[in-house]
Amino acid sequence: MMYRLSTTFLRTLRDDPADAEVPSHRLLVRAGYIRRAAPGGYTWLPLGWAVYRRVEEIVREEMNAIGAQEVHFPAMLPREPYEATNRWTEYGDNLFRLKDRRGVDYLLGPTHEEMFTLLVKDLYSSYKDLPVSLYQIQTKYRDEARPRAGLLRGREFSMKDSYSFDLDQDGLEKSYQAHRGAYIKIFDRLGLPYVIVSAMAGAMGGSLSEEFLAECEVGEDTFVRCSKCDYAANTEAVKSNINAVDTGQYPAAATIDTPDSPTIDALVDFLNKHHNDKAPKGGWTAAHTLKNVVVNVAHPDGTKSPLVIGVPGDREVDLKRVEAQLSPLEIEPFTEEDFAKHPKLVRGYIGAEILGTDSESGIRYVLDPRVANGTSWVTGANEFGKHRINVVAGRDFTPDQLVDAVEVHAGDPCPECGKDLRIDRGIEIGHVFQLGKKYAEALDLKVLDQNGKTQVVTMGSYGIGVSRVVAAIAEATHDEIGLCWPRNIAPADVHVVTTGKNGDDLFLAAEKFATELESRGLTVIFDDRNGVSPGVKFKDAELLGMPVIAVIGKKFDSGHIEVRERKSGIQHEVPIEDAINTVVSISKGH
RNA sequence: CGGGGAGUGGCGCAGCUUGGUAGCGCGCCUGCUUUGGGAGCAGGAGGCCGGGGGUUCAAGUCCCCCCUCCCCGACCA
Structure with missing residues (x-):
């Protein structure tokens, strides 16, 4: 195969395109690999398409190598299956919807769990048919609020999605490991440096889940990595491993006047000026205070209730992280009107002692594990202009649940070995997770087992963003003067x-x-x-x-x-x- | 959806403050010269100045509405 440049459909640009910021976007356009055709949609030109196809082929070979079989669904799908799993509504504005001439609803598939589940249900009904893994390489549609960075986040993109179907957890485990292994081979062959991090299965409703991230400054995912051991996790999925402190000999909790101290900074200032005698060694700091943040949680049935999240005062709450752990509950802001409805919550002076389902207020209270049993805190007195000191966790208040709630910082201890964590950014290029029975139950995918009893099939779901991978490789390999393709996927040798x-x-x-x-x-x-x-x-x-x-x-x-x-x-x-x-x-x- | 920036020949940009009928560089076409690091000279083609409405004798320029793109945030496998 030879491309003669005199006749190749190619035009390189001398200047960077004005609408491109990240290197992959800039260089892929400048070198004539892609052109923007629509908001979040790109045309592949001959050289770009050659790269794309080489990536696709590597993915295909490794999927086939683990016995997965390729199928191909329509991109335009009927509404009903997505109704059955509730995703017609759950997906919200991110779903592209359309109607045919008779007004019947359709959608452009953002991912195809439902269709694969129904396909297997259509043809298989015995445990003897399992396990089976199916995949496709398909154009996916998501009406992203903000498409950006060229191929990295489009509204139309190409994804390899596969699904495994097994009779039981053991089988699912094997299928999961097979895919995980295939992904390692794929990304190794692509010449793309990557990190495997543990992730939250979150909204998809599964259990074990890992992401493959290409390390990259412009990546949208933040992950932590241990400086010593090989622990790595998406920031949402980091687990704290804080040991409870032995209950010290703290005096009884007492109320103090703290006028004009609705914020942590103001409170710390005030304590250092007026209560220096009671200060811990080194004086009062934000780390001695217990900050209580109120949010609303929306339940799947549409009702809302208040939730208070307690964290040390020197830390911010990471709502995404909290939400991921409380899934399927969703977190919403707590408004003025909500404060009016809950007079026990005194803004700026919310205290731990009245919180918790079994306490005076009956308001659900979750604590970051850093607020461990036996630790002593300064916290609000639930009264304007007053705080309480020597309030001891486990003695003076009890949470409903411990939830990792603080924003993870570089230098936080690794949950595995206790050494410092580092924080880096990456591009999510692959995701493997054990879906479990959520979709099989919703769509009634069952087979008969050895004993003639019906069993709900258990599923895994595995994705690779093929078009995104092309951009991720460009990000990882380019230099100041241009692109620099690894041998395995270059459009020419x-x-x-x-x-x-x-x-x-x-x-x-x-x-x-x-x-x-x-x-x-x-x-x-x-x-x-x-x-x-x-x-x-x-x-x-x-x-x-x-x-x-x-x-x-x-x-x-x-x-x-x-x-x-x-x-x-x-x-x-x-x-x-x-x-x-x-x-x-x-x-x-x- | 909130905040900020921007839409002017294919590409990158100036012009807008202070209204007077559109310009520069690159690219493209023709000719001659040139040929190891984005060549030179000469001559050309190409623009409902993002869209709609308004003000005005006159709008790229002023006013209102809408659309789109980029960045930050929110959201998002």
């Missing part, structure tokens, strides 16, 4: 540049060289454009990012061809008679 003009000896030698490379099984880009200056050809070759650039130019007179490795910049001057073998051996991995 070698980019042949000549400074010769159409028809002259140099040009003919270059053409012969390119043709020979092609006949040796390489995919070749041959810059045969006429009247384009060498400078432009070199810049374009670097921008396009093939792993090897071969130059037939001034060194040709002395019998040499220049062979450059794009990534390392290493340049070899190779005698003409050896050049083909040199390029082939570099392209095949030395």
Whole structure:
């Protein structure tokens, strides 16, 4: 296969496109791999599509290797299955909906759990049919509030989604591990550095769940990683491992006047000025205070109730993290009107002692594990301008539940080994999780087991964002001057540049060289454009990012061809008679 | 959905404050020259100035409404 640039449908841009910010977006547009066609929708041009297909093929090969079978659903789906699982409403505005000429509802599939479940239900009914894993590579649609960063977050994108169907948890475990293993092979082959982190199954209603993240500054996911052991988790899924403190000999709790101290900062100032005698060693700090944040929780039945979250005063509450743990409850802001309805909650002075389902207020109270049993706190007195000191967890108040609620910080202890955690950002490129029986139950997917009894099938769900992976690889591998594709997914193996003009000896030698490379099984880009200056050809070759650039130019007179490795910049001057073998051996991995 | 920025030939931008009938660079076309790091000269083509309404003798420029894009936040496998 040879691309002759004189006729390839390609136009590179000298300037960065104004609407692109992140490197992958900027370079993929500038190098002529993609064009924006719609908000959050991109056209793949020939070279871009070549990359896309190579990624797809690697995914396909590894899925087939674990025995998964490829199918293909429509992108436009009926409403009913999504009604049955409640996702027609749960998905909310993120679902693209449309009606046919008779006014019947359809949707553009954001993901296909329902359809796969129904397909298996349609054809299988015995335990003997299981296990089975099916997958597709499909265009998915999500009406993202804010598409951004080119291919990284579009409203139309390509995803490989697979689903495993097993009779029991043991089977699911095996299917899950098979997919996990396949994903490791896929991302290894793609040449993409990645981290596997534990994640919350959250809204999808499963249990074990892990994400594959490509480490990347512009990534949208934040994850922690231990500096010592190999613990890694999405920030939402980090578990604290705080040990309870032995109950100390704290004096009885007492009320103090704290005028004008509705905020933690003001309170700490006031304590240091007026209650220095009672201060712990080193004086009062925010870490000695217990901050109580009120939110509303929305229950699946549509009702709302207040919830108070208690965290140390020097920490912020991470609502996403709380929400993930309380799922399917959703967190909403607590408004002025809500305060009016709950007069026991005194804004700025909410105290722990009246909180908890079994306490005076009856309001549900969850605590971050940092507020451990036996620790002593300064907290609100539930009265304007007053606080309570020496309020001891477990003695003076009891939470309904411990929930990891604080924003995770770099330097927090690792739950596995206690060493410092680091925080980094990544792009979610793959996700494996054990769905369990949620969809099978909702859609009544059952088989008969060995004893002739019906069993609900248990499922796993596994996704790879194929189009996103292309961008993630561009992010991970580019440099200042352009793209820099790993050998396995580059649209061509070698980019042949000549400074010769159409028809002259140099040009003919270059053409012969390119043709020979092609006949040796390489995919070749041959810059045969006429009247384009060498400078432009070199810049374009670097921008396009093939792993090897071969130059037939001034060194040709002395019998040499220049062979450059794009990534390392290493340049070899190779005698003409050896050049083909040199390029082939570099392209095949030395 | 909230905050900020921006929409002007294919691309990147100026013009808007102070209204007077659209300009620069790149790219594109023709010719000549040039050919190892985004060439030179000459001559061209190409624009309902995001859309709609208004003010005015006159609107890219002023006013109102809408749409779109980018960034931050919210949301989101």
